[in-house]
């Protein structure tokens with residue numbers, strides 16, 4: 001087991017910076033998800049930790065030891081790829097045991113460790129089957145087995161569920177988290193899928209163009225996004241933004257959006273000029289005829305347990321998640337109530353969250 005720490009890690013390909021000034025610590029036994037859209041530098045970060053790519057600058061520590069210039073094979077890290085190649089001419093048992101064979105581990109020990117790994121992954125019953133006939137989920141379990149059997153200090157996984165169909169993915173998300181609860185191996189898991197990250201990770205690093213925009217627990221990232229980018233990337237539908245112009249002052253506890261005065265968590269910014277956005281999650285909006293924040297029903301999407309209702313306001317389209325037994329007419333005018341203690345404020349120029357009592361708590365909590 002091990003702690004991974006990266007400090008000011010940077011990777012440049014020619015003049016293009018794929019990863020910029022990344023710093024974070026994955027504590028012993030923790031599961032970190034590196035989350036972001038295609039091309040944001042997730043794989044590059046992982047490859048540097050694995051030792052498959054040399055950083056342009058910055059440091060990588062494994063259990064406090066500087067491994068920045070150590071070869072991959074000297075790092076005791078297991079890397080699970082999206083398209084993990086199994087040896088088609090070997091059965092499951094030999095595929096899982098292969099890394100031990102190449103390390104010269106005695107046969108009896110190899111056998112015991114392969115069987116223990118298979119039990120962990122609940123694939124004992126297929127140990128003597130050929131891998132060529134296996135379904136996607138089982139192939140991925142075998143691939144994981146090959147990583148686990150080595151008992152590495154930590155696991156790096158690059159979209160390991162990317163090729164599975166939706167049903168298998170859901171099963172594997174659950175299984176991977178269960179497995180992590182059992183073996184507590186320090187893990188860095190790369191994904192572009194917010195649901196995977198939220199469901200599995202202890203901590204999430206949200207990446208954007210090579211930069212880590214926010215690092216925190218899934219709860220922190222969801223409820224106190226550090227930027228409009230994070231607020232928009234996380235949540236489905238994402239956070240709504242109601243833009244308005246105000247000279248927002250320190251101590252403000254209400255803002256004027258169109259005709260409505262909206263109570264917000266106390267603002268801790270000295271002064272804010274220019275365009276500001278009020279951020280509200282769909283589940284923090286209620287319909288209330290008395291509200292002066294008004295809009296016209298644009299449409300609704302029925303989801304069974306609830307529905308997503310789109311409302312066109314003067315500040316743009318707003319999506320509300322409300323109970324599915326409410327009915328609306330398209331074009332009908334409604335009033336919107338926003339849950340004041342949950343609202344975030346953002347500077348539209350920098351895109352950063354404006355400090356407020358909501359965010360103050362986060363730092364101390």
Ligand SMILES: Nc1ncnc2c1ncn2[C@@H]1O[C@H](COP(=O)(O)OP(=O)(O)OP(=O)(O)O)[C@@H](O)[C@H]1O
Nearest residue numbers: 013017018036037038039040041042043044045192
């Ligand atoms: N060897 C390389 N040479 C030049 N550019 C590279 C190289 N490897 C990666 N890049 C570029 O660096 C950026 C980050 O790539 P990376 O593979 O880390 O992204 P990613 O977040 O893993 O994306 P995806 O979700 O598509 O896998 C991309 O713009 C990519 O084109």
Ligand SMILES: [Mg+2]
Nearest residue numbers: 042043044158
């Ligand atoms: Mg990638």
